[in-house]
Amino acid sequence: MPGIRVEGLAKSYKQSQGGEVVTAIKGLDFAIASGELVAIAGRTGCGKSTFLNLLLGLDRPTAGRILVDGRTPYNDFAYFRGKIAGIFQEDRLLPWRSALENVKLGLEILGRSPAEQKEIASSWLERMGLADYLHAYPHELSGGMRQRVSMARAYAVNPEILVVDEAFGHLDEVTAIALRKTFGELTRGEKKTAIMVTHQLEEALDIADRILVFGRPATLLLDTLGKDWKGDVRGLRGMIHNLIETNVPMSGQSNGAGVVPFAQSGKETFDASGH
């Protein structure tokens, strides 16, 4: 299982009108071990989705690099086929394909036989509770069902890394909670590495093993790596709100591995006072 290393990552864009350069990611350094379910939280527009696009290899960094299993997703495009899959904001289902055909998409690209495609895709749709909707078109499905199809599509290729970009934020609360639960169970059950971007802190606190908080433009304000925060979720919530508001990192010190320490004073747990 590959680990992920982010080293000095930066990304800037030139705006099409005006030519102004916009910095989406200023500097990111962290590592993610295989099997972790990491949530990235931060204000809207802080570069979270940009980071995911870089991780997916859909765009090239301006500086620095992302290494997955020692390779860069953008340059080693073909190598990562079937190894990284995404679940996106909105379902992004192909409207001319049925639910089953949408789930088969990644398997077709991987060159699996038609019989294997059908078996794997059907199986995943049944696990998502959509056995009766294999041949339904996206417009015939509810929002929650469409997102389940998009989740099945991602899991069907058996990726090592799942990249999740605000996949549940546009759904109603009941549906979102149900899908998050399914996602958490499947991801841990299948032992995937997952990086989940969310602008809903509750989502991160609910299912992640570890939380990274991005500032704006994206820098690392907080990393809960190695810290016991589950015991004081309320305190952590308050602190994350504060960090996002102030846009100042938890600590200006690095531990040499590029990780911002969770607590300044060396305490192993987080307390409600913010120290």
Added chain:
Amino acid sequence: MPGSRLEAALHASPSRFGPLRDSLISFGAFAVLWQLASFVLPAFMVPSWQRIASSLAHLHYDNVLVSLARVIVALIASFALGMAGALAMYLSERVERFGMPLVNLVMAVPATCWIVFSILWFKGVELRICFVLVVVCAPIFLVDFLDGMRGVSRDLRSMVWSFRPGLIQYLVKLLFPAITPIVLTSLKINVSQAIRLVTFAELVGAVSGIGYGLSTAQEMFSVAEVFAWTLVLIVILTLAMELLAHMERRLLRWRA
């Protein structure tokens, strides 16, 4: 009271007969008026339905097959050229930057001028007609297809790219299905355009085809035969549009 009548008219329930029957009623009324006019006006202006029917029975229908064959061959060539051009421009900004001004230039030339050019440049009738049809239809296909390709949503593009397809897979699994609605619309425009254009090209420079039939009818001062050929053209166009509508309903059945 006027207000009540106006309201009643505005809120009148739609025809119980449906659009097809409404059309038939309109055409039927027109046909009756036409026949009545033929009793009063000279035959060279308004020939009777009997004369038109007699002309229809004596038309050389092999001319219809010739015209249709020319249209089909030219449309296939135009489609292929248009698609190839659109793909090249989609994949290369440089090709688009230098190629599109030339496409626009070609589209700016009136079809009449292309017909004259074809007569001056080419000896063979078939080549002339094919050239005219292709030079008019291919750029329309190209522009429409390129617009469609550029219009494919970024979300869908990045989703498909996240699976890391090869280029052919990307085209086959995303781009071509995504532009199907545009392809069908462009086909409707170009089929209609091609049928009209082939008639005109045959009128001035061919010895076969519907246009040639019209030319012969004109030389013989046979207005009934002109009307007969016109009816044939209307039927062909209507059938072609109906066929494309059927294809559209089938290919786009996934639409809400």
